Amino acid sequence: MKTLAIVHTTPVTIEPLKALARELLPDHQVINFVDDSILPKLIEDPSHMSFVRKKIIQYMKFAEKTGADIILNACSSVGEVVKDAKKEVNIPVIRIDEAMAEKAISEGNKIGVVATLATTLNPTMALLESKAAESGKEIQLESNVASEAYQKLMNGEKEKHDHILKDLLEKMANEVDIIVLAQASMARVVAQLPKSSQSKFLSSPKLGMLRVREIAERA
Structure with a gap:
């Protein structure tokens, strides 16, 4: 094995x-x-x-x-x-997150990037910009950091983390072509969103x- x-x-x-x-x-x-x-x-x-x-x-x-x-x-x-x-x-x-970034570039021009941790945002944005440059595509990035959600998760309050993030994602879904979730810990929230909009969200796991x-x- x-x-x-x-x-x-x-x-x-x-x-x-x-x-x-x-x-x-x-x-x-x-x-x-x-x-x-x-x-x-x-x-x-x-x-x-x-x-x-x-x-x-x-x-x-x-x-x-x-x-x-x-x-x-x-x-x-x-x-x-x-x-x-x-x-x-x-x-x-x-x-x-590399495969996720490549998929985001192939599927959208206006890309939302959501993180709950500020240290994750810049590396994710840089990765998306690098992948866009490699493919010769111009993109527009919109970002948001839900710091409160991260604190809830670290305190063991997973439901509160998910609620804060869910509200933010639903709002951003109306503003961009596709949304990248910058942390693996955010992935499970997608299943809680309306099925009609779930295809708009990309997570890395x-x-x-x-x-x-x-x-x-x-x-």
């Missing part, structure tokens, strides 16, 4: 991604590396990114040493680390895991 290593910055993403792996990669066992000190450091001071970058790459190197065949970086706030990690490990490293499967099959 092959091994998928997932690097998390919050325990919130562990179970949803394990469930997706069971569904989409039944021939892979999953090992999780979780460091919930990373996001608080970045919230406190974004200049910690240099230290965080080294830390995450060390986790990925260790994952390779322990026998991982492929690595998924589960946090969009530190998604840009993947570019450097690919130079330092010898197995595929996947950025969870399933698209990211499908990309992992694609790369794993190719390898």
Whole structure:
């Protein structure tokens, strides 16, 4: 059996991604590396990114040493680390939000980006702009940060988190072509939205895991 290593910055993403792996990669066992000190450091001071970058790459190197065949970086706030990690490990490293960004660019011109954590917003916007430039497409980005929802989630108040986010997403759905959810932890809220509008929302977990499967099959 092959091994998928997932690097998390919050325990919130562990179970949803394990469930997706069971569904989409039944021939892979999953090992999780979780460091919930990373996001608080970045919230406190974004200049910690240099230290965080080294830390995450060390986790990925260790994952390779322990026998991982492929690595998924589960946090969009530190998604840009993947570019450097690919130079330092010898197995595929996947950025969870890359497939989502590519799909958003292919399907919309006016793209909404919603985050509950400010540190995630800029990396996601930069990724979308990079993918648009690669495809030669001009896009317009509209962004919103629901900070209160993140605090509710960290306090264990998942229903309040979902309610705040649901209201914001329903409002934005009328203003843009498509909406990108910048964090994997936001994905489950889409199921609570009207079915008629759910196709307007893109979240990274399933698209990211499908990309992992694609790369794993190719390898």
